[in-house]
Amino acid sequence: MKPRFVIAVLLVFALAVPVSMLAQQNSKEEKEIRAVMEEMRQSVIKGNPEYAATLEKYCTEDMVRIPGYGRLIAGTDYLAAAKKGTTTVESLEYSDLKVQVYGKWAIATGIETGKGVQVGVPWTGTYRFSRVFVKRDGIWKTVLYQDTPIAQ
């Protein structure tokens, strides 16, 4: 009976320790992603040169951006617009943030309320967004960022 009990306890530990380590790891990754999002939020409000520098740091070159009016914007065009000043933000608040981590990939969703100009098009309102991140060279980079207006 005792050896069986010992084996059962060892099995439980063998399973529980990796799960707990994974949870801790995901929690660490989630904190990193939330910090990146907050840094990006603050930089977009500050405007250039911080905004363009943050985009260069945290977005991949092939990033796909779909703003709340449904246009498809390539990462290079998005960055060019930020540098030119045709993307500006007066206010931007996030709520209901959720982050799911899958190793080197992560999906964040949330609600954003704000006002500004996105690649020359004015916007204001409340949107549900998703952001997909990939970790490259230790940095969480955005590869997809989409907004959908929340119907009233």
Next chain:
Amino acid sequence: MKRHLAIVTLVILALAVPASMLAQQNSKAEKEIRATIEEMRQAIIKGGSENIAMLEKYSPDDWVRINGSGVLVSKAELINGLRAGAQKAEVCDYSDIKVNIYGKWAIVTGIENGKGTYLGTPYTGVYRWSRVFMKQNGIWKLVLYQHTPIAGAAKQ
């Protein structure tokens, strides 16, 4: 001189072969993903049990779905809606599909011209969508799916 030429040739080959293999691999993955999307589109049109079976096969339980009204919809909610008959697509046509492959992950965007009922609410319009897939056990699983209405697009 000949030795230099041989080294340069070898280096070019060493770089070119993996690049060509990667391109072939990505092309195969893109075909698989486009086939999966078409299978999904047909299941959406057929509706009911076909759509439920498609969701069970291709969507993990923790998928993220943001519909065209900006609502987060869980897989369970969508399946319950299908069972209750509150979900029906009359039209679901795709265009401008673009696929980016990143190994076991893929990001796809496209345009949907759609008409139907989503969880009891009628919809009609033109939407830009994104789908994010993650390959698990040989199947491209849909982990994120979001729609955004295209402002000013001609509606049906």
